[in-house]
Amino acid sequence: TARLYVQKIPARKGFAVGTIFTNPGGPGGPGSAFLSTGTASILYNMTEGMFDIISWDPRGVGLSSPSINCFRASENTSFTQDLTNYYTDLLYRTLQAPSSGPNQADIDRLLDNATQIEGLLKSVLQTCIDNNGDEMKYVGTVATVRDLVALADTIDGPGSSINYWGFSYGSVLGSTLMDLYPGRVGRFVLDGIWDARSYSQKDPYKAYPDNIQNATKALQAFYDACASAGPLRCPIATNGASGQTVKEWVNALIDAAYNQSGSAVNSAMIRLLLSRAARFPSAWKSWTEQLWLISQSLGVKNTPNTHTRLLKRELPAEYSVSTASSQFAIWCGDSGDSSGTTTSDVLNEVVRVTREVSNVHGPLALIEFPAFYCHLWPFRAVERHQTPDLAPELANSVLVIGNTYDVITPLAWAQKLVFRLNSNKRQAALVQHNGSGHPSWETYSSCTWSIVQSYFTNGKLPEDTFCETETKGFFGIEGPSTTGTASTTATSTILSASSGPTSK
Secondary structure (H helix, E strand, O other): OEEEEEEEEOOOOOOOOEEEEEEOOOOOOOHHHHOOOOHHHHHHHHOOOOEEEEEEEOOEOOOOEOEOOOOOOOOOOOHHHHHHHHHHHHHHHOOOOOOOOOOHHHHHHHHHOHHHHHHHHHHHHHHHHHHHHHHHHHOOHHHHHHHHHHHHHHHHOOOOOEEEEEEOHHHHHHHHHHHHOHHHEEEEEEEOOOOHHHHHHOOHHHOHHHHOOOHHHHHHHHHHHHHHHOOOOOOOOOOOOOHHHHHHHHHHHHHHHHHOOOOOOOHHHHHHHHHHHHHOHHHHHHHHHHHHHHHHHHOOOOOOOOOOOOOOOOOOOOOOHHHHHHHHHHHHHHOOOOOOOOHHHHHHHHHHHHHHOOOOOHHHHHHHOHHHHHHHOOOOOOOOOOOOOOOOOOOOOEEEEEEEEOOOOOHHHHHHHHHHHOOOOOOEEEEEEEEEOOOHHHOOOHHHHHHHHHHHHHOOOOOOEEEEOOOOHHHOOOOHHHOOOOOOOOEEEEEEEOOOOOOO
Protein backbone atom coordinates (compact mmCIF):
# COMPACT_ATOMS: atom_id res chain seq x y z
CA THR A 1 0.00 0.00 0.00
CA ALA A 2 1.34 3.44 -0.91
CA ARG A 3 1.66 6.04 1.85
CA LEU A 4 1.09 9.59 0.67
CA TYR A 5 2.49 12.71 2.30
CA VAL A 6 -0.31 15.29 2.11
CA GLN A 7 -0.06 19.00 2.79
CA LYS A 8 -2.92 21.47 3.25
CA ILE A 9 -3.28 25.24 3.17
CA PRO A 10 -6.49 25.77 5.16
CA ALA A 11 -9.18 28.18 4.02
CA ARG A 12 -9.94 31.25 6.07
CA LYS A 13 -11.67 30.26 9.28
CA GLY A 14 -15.36 29.78 8.66
CA PHE A 15 -15.06 30.32 4.90
CA ALA A 16 -14.22 26.86 3.52
CA VAL A 17 -16.60 25.99 0.70
CA GLY A 18 -14.63 22.99 -0.54
CA THR A 19 -11.24 21.54 -1.41
CA ILE A 20 -8.93 22.20 -4.36
CA PHE A 21 -6.31 19.53 -5.07
CA THR A 22 -3.24 20.75 -6.93
CA ASN A 23 -0.18 19.24 -8.60
CA PRO A 24 2.89 21.34 -9.57
CA GLY A 25 4.01 19.23 -12.54
CA GLY A 26 7.23 17.39 -13.24
CA PRO A 27 6.59 14.54 -13.55
CA GLY A 28 7.87 14.07 -10.05
CA GLY A 29 7.16 17.50 -8.60
CA PRO A 30 6.59 17.21 -4.83
CA GLY A 31 3.40 18.85 -3.63
CA SER A 32 4.88 19.35 -0.15
CA ALA A 33 7.59 21.65 -1.56
CA PHE A 34 5.07 23.32 -3.84
CA LEU A 35 2.87 24.47 -0.96
CA SER A 36 5.91 25.54 1.05
CA THR A 37 6.82 28.30 -1.43
CA GLY A 38 5.31 31.65 -2.39
CA THR A 39 3.11 29.79 -4.84
CA ALA A 40 0.86 28.87 -1.91
CA SER A 41 -0.04 32.54 -1.47
CA ILE A 42 -0.82 32.82 -5.18
CA LEU A 43 -3.26 29.93 -5.07
CA TYR A 44 -4.76 31.06 -1.76
CA ASN A 45 -5.32 34.64 -2.89
CA MET A 46 -6.64 33.72 -6.34
CA THR A 47 -9.37 31.72 -4.62
CA GLU A 48 -9.97 34.40 -1.95
CA GLY A 49 -9.12 31.95 0.81
CA MET A 50 -12.44 30.14 0.27
CA PHE A 51 -10.99 26.65 -0.31
CA ASP A 52 -8.71 24.28 1.53
CA ILE A 53 -5.81 23.80 -0.91
CA ILE A 54 -4.26 20.34 -0.80
CA SER A 55 -1.25 18.87 -2.54
CA TRP A 56 0.68 15.68 -2.00
CA ASP A 57 3.92 13.97 -2.89
CA PRO A 58 2.92 11.39 -5.52
CA ARG A 59 4.12 7.80 -5.32
CA GLY A 60 7.84 7.68 -5.87
CA VAL A 61 8.31 11.31 -4.81
CA GLY A 62 9.61 13.09 -1.75
CA LEU A 63 8.11 12.09 1.59
CA SER A 64 5.62 9.60 0.19
CA SER A 65 6.42 5.92 -0.11
CA PRO A 66 7.62 4.26 -2.13
CA SER A 67 10.17 7.04 -2.69
CA ILE A 68 12.53 6.58 -5.63
CA ASN A 69 16.24 7.38 -5.31
CA CYS A 70 18.56 6.91 -8.29
CA PHE A 71 21.72 8.51 -6.88
CA ARG A 72 24.41 7.28 -4.53
CA ALA A 73 25.91 8.79 -1.43
CA SER A 74 29.44 7.76 -0.51
CA GLU A 75 32.12 8.70 2.00
CA ASN A 76 33.16 11.57 -0.27
CA THR A 77 29.90 12.74 -1.88
CA SER A 78 26.29 13.32 -0.90
CA PHE A 79 23.23 12.35 -2.95
CA THR A 80 22.99 15.97 -4.10
CA GLN A 81 26.64 16.02 -5.17
CA ASP A 82 26.12 12.80 -7.13
CA LEU A 83 23.15 14.43 -8.89
CA THR A 84 25.19 17.54 -9.68
CA ASN A 85 28.12 15.49 -10.96
CA TYR A 86 25.77 13.50 -13.18
CA TYR A 87 24.29 16.57 -14.89
CA THR A 88 27.68 18.25 -15.12
CA ASP A 89 29.10 15.19 -16.88
CA LEU A 90 26.22 15.29 -19.35
CA LEU A 91 26.82 19.00 -20.00
CA TYR A 92 30.40 18.23 -20.99
CA ARG A 93 29.52 15.15 -23.05
CA THR A 94 26.44 16.40 -24.87
CA LEU A 95 26.46 18.11 -28.26
CA GLN A 96 28.75 21.14 -28.40
CA ALA A 97 28.06 23.38 -31.38
CA PRO A 98 28.50 26.95 -32.59
CA SER A 99 25.50 29.27 -32.88
CA SER A 100 25.13 28.35 -36.56
CA GLY A 101 24.51 24.71 -35.65
CA PRO A 102 26.62 21.54 -35.47
CA ASN A 103 29.11 20.64 -38.17
CA GLN A 104 30.07 17.08 -38.97
CA ALA A 105 33.02 17.12 -36.58
CA ASP A 106 30.65 18.11 -33.72
CA ILE A 107 28.29 15.28 -34.63
CA ASP A 108 31.14 12.77 -34.82
CA ARG A 109 32.37 13.83 -31.37
CA LEU A 110 28.89 13.36 -29.92
CA LEU A 111 28.46 9.91 -31.47
CA ASP A 112 31.96 8.94 -30.32
CA ASN A 113 30.71 9.68 -26.80
CA ALA A 114 27.77 7.27 -27.17
CA THR A 115 29.44 4.52 -25.12
CA GLN A 116 30.43 6.90 -22.32
CA ILE A 117 26.99 8.55 -22.26
CA GLU A 118 25.25 5.19 -22.19
CA GLY A 119 27.52 4.07 -19.36
CA LEU A 120 26.66 7.21 -17.41
CA LEU A 121 22.93 6.67 -17.92
CA LYS A 122 23.16 2.96 -17.05
CA SER A 123 25.00 3.72 -13.83
CA VAL A 124 22.14 5.94 -12.68
CA LEU A 125 19.50 3.44 -13.78
CA GLN A 126 21.34 0.61 -12.00
CA THR A 127 21.28 2.68 -8.81
CA CYS A 128 17.51 3.05 -9.31
CA ILE A 129 17.20 -0.73 -9.53
CA ASP A 130 19.52 -1.38 -6.57
CA ASN A 131 17.69 1.10 -4.34
CA ASN A 132 14.10 0.51 -5.39
CA GLY A 133 13.67 -2.76 -7.31
CA ASP A 134 10.18 -3.74 -8.44
CA GLU A 135 8.58 -0.83 -6.58
CA MET A 136 9.25 1.27 -9.68
CA LYS A 137 6.49 -0.63 -11.51
CA TYR A 138 3.92 0.86 -9.15
CA VAL A 139 4.49 4.56 -9.77
CA GLY A 140 3.12 6.47 -12.73
CA THR A 141 0.35 8.71 -13.95
CA VAL A 142 -2.56 6.27 -13.60
CA ALA A 143 -1.49 5.26 -10.08
CA THR A 144 -1.27 8.94 -9.11
CA VAL A 145 -4.74 9.66 -10.54
CA ARG A 146 -6.23 6.75 -8.61
CA ASP A 147 -4.48 7.99 -5.47
CA LEU A 148 -5.98 11.45 -6.04
CA VAL A 149 -9.46 9.92 -6.27
CA ALA A 150 -8.81 8.01 -3.04
CA LEU A 151 -7.71 11.24 -1.35
CA ALA A 152 -10.88 12.99 -2.49
CA ASP A 153 -12.99 10.11 -1.21
CA THR A 154 -11.25 10.30 2.16
CA ILE A 155 -11.30 14.07 2.54
CA ASP A 156 -14.52 15.15 0.79
CA GLY A 157 -16.51 11.91 0.83
CA PRO A 158 -16.97 8.95 -1.52
CA GLY A 159 -18.00 9.95 -5.03
CA SER A 160 -17.48 13.69 -4.39
CA SER A 161 -16.69 16.13 -7.19
CA ILE A 162 -12.95 16.75 -7.45
CA ASN A 163 -11.78 20.34 -7.79
CA TYR A 164 -8.32 20.33 -9.32
CA TRP A 165 -5.61 22.79 -10.34
CA GLY A 166 -2.85 21.22 -12.42
CA PHE A 167 0.27 22.82 -13.84
CA SER A 168 2.45 21.49 -16.68
CA TYR A 169 2.63 17.69 -16.25
CA GLY A 170 -0.17 18.26 -13.74
CA SER A 171 -2.35 18.83 -16.80
CA VAL A 172 -1.52 15.25 -17.91
CA LEU A 173 -2.81 14.06 -14.55
CA GLY A 174 -5.91 16.20 -15.06
CA SER A 175 -6.49 14.89 -18.58
CA THR A 176 -6.10 11.31 -17.39
CA LEU A 177 -8.53 11.87 -14.54
CA MET A 178 -11.04 13.34 -17.01
CA ASP A 179 -10.76 10.23 -19.18
CA LEU A 180 -10.98 7.70 -16.33
CA TYR A 181 -13.41 9.52 -14.01
CA PRO A 182 -15.41 12.00 -16.12
CA GLY A 183 -18.26 12.00 -13.60
CA ARG A 184 -15.93 13.16 -10.81
CA VAL A 185 -14.74 16.32 -12.58
CA GLY A 186 -15.50 19.41 -10.50
CA ARG A 187 -13.93 22.80 -11.11
CA PHE A 188 -10.81 22.05 -13.13
CA VAL A 189 -8.08 24.54 -14.06
CA LEU A 190 -5.26 23.21 -16.23
CA ASP A 191 -2.38 25.64 -16.76
CA GLY A 192 0.62 25.08 -19.05
CA ILE A 193 -0.86 22.23 -21.06
CA TRP A 194 1.24 19.17 -21.79
CA ASP A 195 -0.40 17.22 -24.58
CA ALA A 196 -1.41 13.96 -22.90
CA ARG A 197 -1.49 12.15 -26.23
CA SER A 198 2.11 13.14 -27.02
CA TYR A 199 3.13 12.13 -23.51
CA SER A 200 1.38 8.76 -23.52
CA GLN A 201 1.61 7.62 -27.14
CA LYS A 202 4.89 8.79 -28.67
CA ASP A 203 8.22 7.02 -28.47
CA PRO A 204 9.62 9.01 -25.52
CA TYR A 205 12.73 10.50 -27.07
CA LYS A 206 10.74 11.62 -30.11
CA ALA A 207 8.38 13.74 -27.99
CA TYR A 208 10.99 16.42 -27.15
CA PRO A 209 10.51 18.47 -30.33
CA ASP A 210 6.79 18.63 -29.55
CA ASN A 211 7.55 20.23 -26.18
CA ILE A 212 9.98 22.83 -27.52
CA GLN A 213 8.16 23.73 -30.75
CA ASN A 214 7.72 27.25 -29.35
CA ALA A 215 11.36 27.68 -28.24
CA THR A 216 12.56 30.06 -30.95
CA LYS A 217 9.55 32.33 -30.44
CA ALA A 218 10.02 32.27 -26.66
CA LEU A 219 13.70 33.17 -26.90
CA GLN A 220 12.98 36.00 -29.31
CA ALA A 221 10.51 37.44 -26.79
CA PHE A 222 13.34 37.37 -24.23
CA TYR A 223 15.76 39.11 -26.62
CA ASP A 224 13.16 41.76 -27.49
CA ALA A 225 12.38 42.41 -23.81
CA CYS A 226 16.09 42.76 -23.02
CA ALA A 227 16.56 45.30 -25.81
CA SER A 228 13.53 47.30 -24.65
CA ALA A 229 14.79 47.33 -21.07
CA GLY A 230 18.19 48.71 -22.03
CA PRO A 231 21.58 48.18 -20.35
CA LEU A 232 20.56 49.47 -16.91
CA ARG A 233 18.08 46.64 -16.51
CA CYS A 234 19.45 44.06 -18.96
CA PRO A 235 23.26 44.02 -18.78
CA ILE A 236 23.73 42.26 -22.13
CA ALA A 237 21.96 45.06 -24.02
CA THR A 238 23.50 48.27 -25.30
CA ASN A 239 21.88 51.66 -25.79
CA GLY A 240 19.67 51.50 -28.87
CA ALA A 241 19.83 47.71 -29.04
CA SER A 242 17.21 45.67 -30.87
CA GLY A 243 16.10 42.14 -30.21
CA GLN A 244 18.23 41.10 -33.17
CA THR A 245 21.41 42.70 -31.81
CA VAL A 246 20.87 41.06 -28.41
CA LYS A 247 20.47 37.72 -30.19
CA GLU A 248 23.70 38.38 -32.12
CA TRP A 249 25.49 39.14 -28.83
CA VAL A 250 24.26 35.84 -27.38
CA ASN A 251 25.35 33.97 -30.51
CA ALA A 252 28.81 35.52 -30.19
CA LEU A 253 28.94 34.27 -26.59
CA ILE A 254 27.96 30.74 -27.66
CA ASP A 255 30.68 30.84 -30.33
CA ALA A 256 33.28 32.10 -27.86
CA ALA A 257 32.48 29.27 -25.44
CA TYR A 258 32.55 26.76 -28.30
CA ASN A 259 35.91 27.96 -29.63
CA GLN A 260 37.73 28.35 -26.32
CA SER A 261 39.01 24.87 -25.51
CA GLY A 262 39.76 24.09 -21.91
CA SER A 263 37.32 26.67 -20.56
CA ALA A 264 35.19 25.73 -17.56
CA VAL A 265 32.22 27.09 -19.53
CA ASN A 266 31.18 25.40 -22.76
CA SER A 267 28.52 26.12 -25.35
CA ALA A 268 25.99 23.77 -23.71
CA MET A 269 26.23 25.73 -20.48
CA ILE A 270 25.43 28.99 -22.29
CA ARG A 271 22.45 27.27 -23.86
CA LEU A 272 21.31 26.04 -20.44
CA LEU A 273 21.28 29.61 -19.11
CA LEU A 274 19.25 30.71 -22.15
CA SER A 275 16.81 27.85 -21.59
CA ARG A 276 16.32 28.98 -17.98
CA ALA A 277 15.86 32.58 -19.10
CA ALA A 278 13.15 31.60 -21.56
CA ARG A 279 11.36 29.64 -18.84
CA PHE A 280 11.68 32.02 -15.87
CA PRO A 281 11.07 35.67 -16.84
CA SER A 282 10.80 36.60 -13.16
CA ALA A 283 14.58 36.02 -13.02
CA TRP A 284 15.55 37.55 -16.39
CA LYS A 285 17.90 40.08 -14.83
CA SER A 286 19.70 37.37 -12.85
CA TRP A 287 20.17 35.15 -15.92
CA THR A 288 21.49 38.03 -18.04
CA GLU A 289 23.90 39.03 -15.27
CA GLN A 290 25.34 35.50 -15.37
CA LEU A 291 25.62 35.67 -19.16
CA TRP A 292 27.42 38.99 -18.88
CA LEU A 293 29.83 37.64 -16.27
CA ILE A 294 30.62 34.62 -18.44
CA SER A 295 31.27 36.97 -21.37
CA GLN A 296 33.94 38.72 -19.30
CA SER A 297 35.70 35.44 -18.65
CA LEU A 298 35.56 34.54 -22.34
CA GLY A 299 36.59 37.93 -23.65
CA VAL A 300 33.58 38.83 -25.80
CA LYS A 301 34.02 42.38 -27.08
CA ASN A 302 31.61 45.33 -26.99
CA THR A 303 30.09 44.27 -23.70
CA PRO A 304 28.74 47.08 -21.46
CA ASN A 305 30.74 47.34 -18.25
CA THR A 306 27.74 47.26 -15.92
CA HIS A 307 28.28 44.48 -13.35
CA THR A 308 31.35 43.13 -11.58
CA ARG A 309 30.16 40.10 -9.63
CA LEU A 310 32.35 37.02 -9.65
CA LEU A 311 31.46 34.39 -12.19
CA LYS A 312 29.34 31.59 -10.76
CA ARG A 313 30.36 28.30 -12.31
CA GLU A 314 27.90 25.98 -10.60
CA LEU A 315 25.25 24.21 -12.62
CA PRO A 316 21.88 25.99 -12.36
CA ALA A 317 19.96 23.42 -10.33
CA GLU A 318 16.22 23.05 -10.69
CA TYR A 319 15.44 19.64 -9.33
CA SER A 320 16.10 17.80 -6.11
CA VAL A 321 17.42 14.26 -5.93
CA SER A 322 13.85 13.09 -5.31
CA THR A 323 12.39 14.88 -8.34
CA ALA A 324 15.19 13.85 -10.69
CA SER A 325 14.91 10.22 -9.57
CA SER A 326 11.14 10.00 -9.75
CA GLN A 327 11.17 11.57 -13.21
CA PHE A 328 12.98 8.53 -14.55
CA ALA A 329 10.50 6.13 -12.95
CA ILE A 330 7.30 8.01 -13.81
CA TRP A 331 8.20 9.24 -17.30
CA CYS A 332 9.77 6.03 -18.51
CA GLY A 333 7.25 3.85 -16.67
CA ASP A 334 4.41 5.65 -18.47
CA SER A 335 6.07 5.41 -21.87
CA GLY A 336 5.55 2.87 -24.62
CA ASP A 337 7.88 0.17 -25.85
CA SER A 338 11.35 1.40 -26.86
CA SER A 339 12.75 -1.98 -27.86
CA GLY A 340 15.19 -1.70 -30.72
CA THR A 341 16.15 1.90 -29.90
CA THR A 342 19.86 2.48 -29.36
CA THR A 343 21.72 5.30 -27.68
CA SER A 344 23.09 6.26 -31.10
CA ASP A 345 19.49 6.65 -32.31
CA VAL A 346 18.80 8.96 -29.40
CA LEU A 347 21.94 11.04 -30.03
CA ASN A 348 21.09 11.37 -33.72
CA GLU A 349 17.70 12.72 -32.63
CA VAL A 350 19.54 15.32 -30.51
CA VAL A 351 21.33 16.43 -33.68
CA ARG A 352 18.11 16.54 -35.71
CA VAL A 353 16.24 18.56 -33.11
CA THR A 354 19.17 20.99 -32.86
CA ARG A 355 19.18 21.53 -36.61
CA GLU A 356 15.44 21.57 -37.27
CA VAL A 357 13.67 22.77 -34.12
CA SER A 358 15.89 24.76 -31.74
CA ASN A 359 19.60 25.43 -31.94
CA VAL A 360 19.54 26.43 -28.27
CA HIS A 361 17.37 23.69 -26.75
CA GLY A 362 18.37 20.77 -28.97
CA PRO A 363 21.76 20.09 -27.35
CA LEU A 364 20.10 20.21 -23.91
CA ALA A 365 17.83 17.23 -24.56
CA LEU A 366 19.86 14.84 -22.38
CA ILE A 367 19.77 17.32 -19.49
CA GLU A 368 16.22 18.66 -19.80
CA PHE A 369 14.29 15.60 -20.97
CA PRO A 370 14.78 12.31 -19.05
CA ALA A 371 12.64 10.53 -21.66
CA PHE A 372 15.83 10.33 -23.73
CA TYR A 373 16.93 7.53 -21.37
CA CYS A 374 13.77 5.43 -21.51
CA HIS A 375 15.16 2.98 -24.08
CA LEU A 376 17.43 1.77 -21.24
CA TRP A 377 14.72 1.70 -18.58
CA PRO A 378 13.81 -1.89 -17.60
CA PHE A 379 10.38 -1.20 -16.06
CA ARG A 380 6.99 -0.08 -17.32
CA ALA A 381 4.13 0.87 -15.01
CA VAL A 382 1.71 -1.97 -14.35
CA GLU A 383 -1.13 0.32 -15.47
CA ARG A 384 -0.82 2.87 -18.27
CA HIS A 385 -3.33 5.02 -20.11
CA GLN A 386 -3.25 6.23 -23.70
CA THR A 387 -5.38 9.32 -24.20
CA PRO A 388 -8.09 8.62 -26.81
CA ASP A 389 -9.01 10.89 -29.72
CA LEU A 390 -12.41 11.88 -28.35
CA ALA A 391 -13.08 13.32 -24.92
CA PRO A 392 -15.77 11.89 -22.65
CA GLU A 393 -18.69 13.98 -21.46
CA LEU A 394 -17.60 15.66 -18.25
CA ALA A 395 -19.64 16.42 -15.15
CA ASN A 396 -18.35 20.02 -15.22
CA SER A 397 -16.60 22.31 -17.67
CA VAL A 398 -12.85 22.94 -17.61
CA LEU A 399 -10.77 26.14 -17.71
CA VAL A 400 -7.58 25.85 -19.78
CA ILE A 401 -4.70 28.38 -19.66
CA GLY A 402 -1.84 28.62 -22.16
CA ASN A 403 1.04 31.13 -22.35
CA THR A 404 1.79 32.77 -25.69
CA TYR A 405 5.56 32.34 -25.21
CA ASP A 406 5.70 29.14 -23.15
CA VAL A 407 8.94 27.34 -23.98
CA ILE A 408 7.99 24.00 -22.38
CA THR A 409 4.28 23.53 -23.12
CA PRO A 410 3.33 25.45 -26.28
CA LEU A 411 0.10 27.39 -26.61
CA ALA A 412 -0.87 25.05 -29.46
CA TRP A 413 -1.31 22.25 -26.91
CA ALA A 414 -3.77 24.31 -24.88
CA GLN A 415 -5.70 25.06 -28.05
CA LYS A 416 -5.64 21.38 -28.98
CA LEU A 417 -7.00 20.29 -25.59
CA VAL A 418 -9.87 22.76 -25.76
CA PHE A 419 -10.72 21.59 -29.28
CA ARG A 420 -10.74 17.96 -28.09
CA LEU A 421 -12.91 18.68 -25.05
CA ASN A 422 -15.37 20.65 -27.17
CA SER A 423 -15.59 18.04 -29.93
CA ASN A 424 -19.15 17.04 -28.97
CA LYS A 425 -20.34 19.96 -26.85
CA ARG A 426 -18.77 23.00 -25.21
CA GLN A 427 -17.16 21.94 -21.96
CA ALA A 428 -13.91 23.94 -21.95
CA ALA A 429 -12.74 27.54 -22.34
CA LEU A 430 -9.28 28.83 -23.28
CA VAL A 431 -7.45 31.73 -21.67
CA GLN A 432 -4.47 32.80 -23.77
CA HIS A 433 -2.15 34.40 -21.24
CA ASN A 434 0.03 36.76 -23.29
CA GLY A 435 3.24 36.27 -21.38
CA SER A 436 6.55 34.45 -21.29
CA GLY A 437 7.62 31.63 -19.04
CA HIS A 438 6.04 28.45 -17.76
CA PRO A 439 3.29 28.35 -16.55
CA SER A 440 1.11 31.48 -16.24
CA TRP A 441 2.18 32.38 -12.70
CA GLU A 442 5.55 33.49 -14.14
CA THR A 443 3.91 36.73 -15.31
CA TYR A 444 1.02 38.50 -13.60
CA SER A 445 -2.21 39.32 -15.43
CA SER A 446 -5.20 40.83 -13.62
CA CYS A 447 -7.31 39.48 -16.47
CA THR A 448 -6.19 35.87 -15.96
CA TRP A 449 -6.34 36.31 -12.20
CA SER A 450 -9.97 37.50 -12.24
CA ILE A 451 -11.09 34.72 -14.60
CA VAL A 452 -9.57 31.98 -12.42
CA GLN A 453 -10.95 33.61 -9.30
CA SER A 454 -14.46 33.84 -10.76
CA TYR A 455 -14.34 30.29 -12.07
CA PHE A 456 -13.33 28.73 -8.76
CA THR A 457 -15.55 30.88 -6.54
CA ASN A 458 -18.66 31.09 -8.76
CA GLY A 459 -18.24 28.23 -11.22
CA LYS A 460 -18.40 30.76 -14.08
CA LEU A 461 -16.79 29.51 -17.31
CA PRO A 462 -15.84 32.46 -19.55
CA GLU A 463 -15.76 32.75 -23.29
CA ASP A 464 -12.32 32.13 -24.79
CA THR A 465 -10.26 35.13 -23.69
CA PHE A 466 -6.97 36.83 -24.61
CA CYS A 467 -5.34 38.27 -21.47
CA GLU A 468 -2.51 40.80 -21.49
CA THR A 469 0.06 40.70 -18.70
CA GLU A 470 1.09 43.53 -16.39
CA THR A 471 4.50 42.03 -15.58
CA LYS A 472 6.90 43.18 -18.27
CA GLY A 473 10.03 41.16 -17.76
CA PHE A 474 12.98 43.30 -16.73
CA PHE A 475 10.71 46.05 -15.39
CA GLY A 476 9.34 43.58 -12.87
CA ILE A 477 5.87 45.05 -12.32
CA GLU A 478 4.42 43.03 -9.49
CA GLY A 479 0.83 41.92 -9.09
CA PRO A 480 -1.04 40.75 -6.03
CA SER A 481 0.13 37.22 -6.83
CA THR A 482 3.28 37.99 -4.83
CA THR A 483 1.96 40.43 -2.27
CA GLY A 484 -0.69 38.42 -0.44
CA THR A 485 -0.48 38.49 3.34
CA ALA A 486 -2.94 35.72 4.13
CA SER A 487 -1.85 33.14 6.65
CA THR A 488 -0.91 30.08 4.60
CA THR A 489 0.73 27.87 7.19
CA ALA A 490 0.54 24.34 5.85
CA THR A 491 -0.50 21.30 7.81
CA SER A 492 0.62 17.85 6.77
CA THR A 493 -0.24 14.23 7.32
CA ILE A 494 0.42 10.75 5.97
CA LEU A 495 -2.47 8.89 4.35
CA SER A 496 -2.56 5.37 2.98
CA ALA A 497 -3.87 4.96 -0.55
CA SER A 498 -4.75 1.51 -1.82
CA SER A 499 -6.94 2.38 -4.82
CA GLY A 500 -4.18 2.03 -7.39
CA PRO A 501 -1.89 -0.86 -8.28
CA THR A 502 0.32 -1.88 -5.41
CA SER A 503 3.35 -4.06 -4.88
CA LYS A 504 1.85 -5.85 -1.88
